[in-house]
Amino acid sequence: MLPLVGLLVGIGIGLALDIPIPVAYSKYLGVAVLAALDSAIGGLRANLEMKFNEKLFFTGFFSNTLMAAFIVFMGDRLGIEVLYLAAVVAFGVRLFQNLALVRRHYFQRRHWE
Amino acid sequence: MKHLRDFFSVLNTKTKRTQVAIAAVCMLIGVLIVTQLRVHQTASQALQAATESDLSQIVNNLDSEINALRAEAADLRLQLFKIERASNDSGAILKETSKNLDKLKVIAGLTKVDGPGIRVLITDEDRLLNSYDLIDIISELRNGRAEAISINGIRVVIKTGITQNGGNIFIDRKSVSPPYEVLAIGDPEALHKALVIAGGIRDMLYPLPGVSLYINKEADISINAMVSKNPE
The missing domain is CATH 1.20.5 (Single alpha-helices involved in coiled-coils or other helix-helix interfaces)
Incomplete structure (x- = not known):
């Protein structure tokens, strides 16, 4: 419940602030969003598995996000513009895996009840 | 709840x-x-919906627009060049014309003239000189390339008439009497030479009693413009 409220508040803040970002950097932000989403879903999964650790979660969130942006940056610098695909694939795959596990947890719990 | x-x-x-x-x-x-x-919405809202052929069409349009603008820029540059050249030409013509105008004004006696020249004082105690003698003097000064001449303060130009009625000499219908002070602007050496040349005006006037020429070379003489009744 609270995460949903947080998400809505975040969207509200984003709409209210209207942070201007150059188009050239939108790729970085896109990959960063993907990484953040992955971290959030991973945290949810860890929570359901009862092994949630705040420190792990926060460091994971920030390091994943920054690393994703850094990979895109490196790709642009090294002339491998498609390097960002590595981040996209890695986070995408993990996103779906975590989502599947979260789903399973919910259904199993309900099954037990 | x-x-x-x-x-x-x-x-x-x-x-x-x-x-x-x-x-x-x-x-x-x-x-x-x-x-x-937000970024994507503002950046590529229009382009995102477009298909590949639409995009290529847009690119083509932009390319042809760029070419048209380049051609226009070249045209305008050429035009600018032509206009600049024309203005330079007309400027030169104007300069030349105004120089000519200045010269003609000096010749016509419309402007005051300053410069080096000679001052000739002609005494005529017995009033022996006639209008032709004055005309001869002026002619000699003109041979010496005088730019401007005046006699007793009256500017002498091409159309100036020197006439005689009895013993009186008139310059442009104004009576003048001796001694005559003749001013001439030009190269002082040339003007002096024109008057003292052997067999020239000085030798001609020399035998006349009471007539003498005093010629002074001066660095700065000023001759006023011709006084005209109908300045035009």
Whole structure:
């Protein structure tokens, strides 16, 4: 419940602030969003598995996000513009895996009840 | 009501901090997502919907527009060059014309003239000189390339008439009497030479009693413009 409220508040803040970002950097932000989403879903999964650790979660969130942006940056610098695909694939795959596990947890719990 | 109770129960459970942490992260995600969507919306709202052929059409249009603008720029540059050249030409013509005009004004006696020249004082105690003698003097000065001449303050130009009625000499219908002071502007050496040349005007006037020429070379002489009744 609270995460949903947080998400809505975040969207509200984003709409209210209207942070201007150059188009050239939108790729970085896109990959960063993907990484953040992955971290959030991973945290949810860890929570359901009862092994949630705040420190792990926060460091994971920030390091994943920054690393994703850094990979895109490196790709642009090294002339491998498609390097960002590595981040996209890695986070995408993990996103779906975590989502599947979260789903399973919910259904199993309900099954037990 | 149930939601509210859930909310408070969540806050009171041990997993409260976990929930808050995830909520904070979700909030950050929300900000990021909205920002990203904003960027894409403003940057490529029109282009995103376009198909590949549409995009290539747009690119083609832009290319042809660029070419047209380049051609126009070249045309305008050429035009600018032509106009600049024309203005330079007309400027030179104007300069030349105004120089000519100045010269003609000096010749016509319309302007005051300053410069080096000679001052000739002609005494005529017995009033033996006639109008032709004055005309001869002026002619000699003109041979010496005098730019401007005056006799007793009266500017002598091409159309100036020197006439005689009895013993009186008139320059442009104004009576003049001796001694005559003749001013001439030009190269002093040349003017002096024109008057003292052997067999010239000085030798001609020399035998006449009471007539003598005093010639002075001066560095700065000023001759006034011709006084005209109908200045035009």
